[in-house]
Amino acid sequence: MRFDYSLRLLTDKSWQQPQFHFHDNYEILFSLTTAGSVFIDNELLPLENGTLCLIQAGCLHRTKSEVDEFKRYVLQFPETILRNLSDGTDPVASLLNRAYLCTLLSPQDYIQLNYLFDRLFTLSGAENGNTFQRNIALLEILYYIGNLLGEPFEEGQPVTSPDYKRIRPVLDYIQEHLDEPLPLDTLASEFYLNKHYFCHLFKKVTGFSATEYIIRNRLAQARSLLRSGVSVQEAGEQSGFGSNAHFIKTFTNVVGISPGRYAREYRSSHKI
Incomplete structure (x- = not known):
């Protein structure tokens, strides 16, 4: 083997x-x-x-x-x-x-x-x-x-820039509210930031847009739910996608296969 x-x-x-x-x-x-x-x-x-x-x-x-x-x-x-x-x-x-x-x-x-x-x-x-x-x-x-x-080891220490400190609470907020609508206007106002400045700062710190970050996290959560046996519709809903059609289309475009096929292949082989 x-x-x-x-x-x-x-x-x-x-x-x-x-x-x-x-x-x-x-x-x-x-x-x-x-x-x-x-x-x-x-x-x-x-x-x-x-x-x-x-x-x-x-x-x-x-x-x-x-x-x-x-x-x-x-x-x-x-x-x-x-x-x-x-x-x-x-x-x-x-x-x-x-x-x-x-x-x-x-x-x-x-x-x-x-x-x-x-x-x-x-x-x-x-x-x-x-x-x-x-x-x-x-x-x-x-x-x-x-x-x-x-064994006890010295973990890598995060980068501690002022910009990162401003964005880190936003990242945590997104993780905690993935199953809810997360429009950029709401996110920016939640942290008392101008929307344009918020989008600029987010990309500067993380290297990707806030929208991309939200979508990727929702897909990662949906993938985990599918692997645990949750239905396609429930996985999309619990991950914050507004409709089943939108979830299927986004998942297929990014992952390369439909969520239904992904779940079936995982169940049959325990890996993709």
Whole structure:
């Protein structure tokens, strides 16, 4: 049996992800350069050489680089790997409990983890690579990170700019009221801001518009509801979409398949 995973070693210049997004798989981001920032679950965190982020399936995030070269490993794998391997008390169990975990590695951990990623990357690229070796190499990474994050560790500290402090309460408000109408006029007045200034500030801080942020969060919530067995109509209503037709159209345009098909495929295979 070969574990289902994807490992990429990426290098980009002045990188910014085109949209705020989520995955159905877990993602590990291992930054090999000091770059810019990553926006995860309403937190804006710096990306430094040695930053390690574990992002849970369904957690909205977006990365942005402000340097000439942004080099990183990106490892994606289904949640079922963790759940099938963990008995709830081992180091791997610590990877299942939060929306994200982010830390700056010590020099020793950086060297060791970089070696493990390099090894898995080499094995993954071999045409006739040994499946057993690949599986073990993946498990070594997960076990190492589980040990690292299962013990007390220094979490990455959010960026603390005055603009971010003004927008952070807005992000929390949106999360708490996703099932309600959220017109921009109402949001701006709720926080005593001019609508034009509010929209400008929101995009400056987060990198995306308030409307995009609301839609992506509603889709992430709907996806979670669909996976839990809620009907398509109820998932749309509970996520704040004004009509079932609007929900189906938006979900299909962004995710690539209809919400009904998404739910069916998840039930049949436990992953998309």
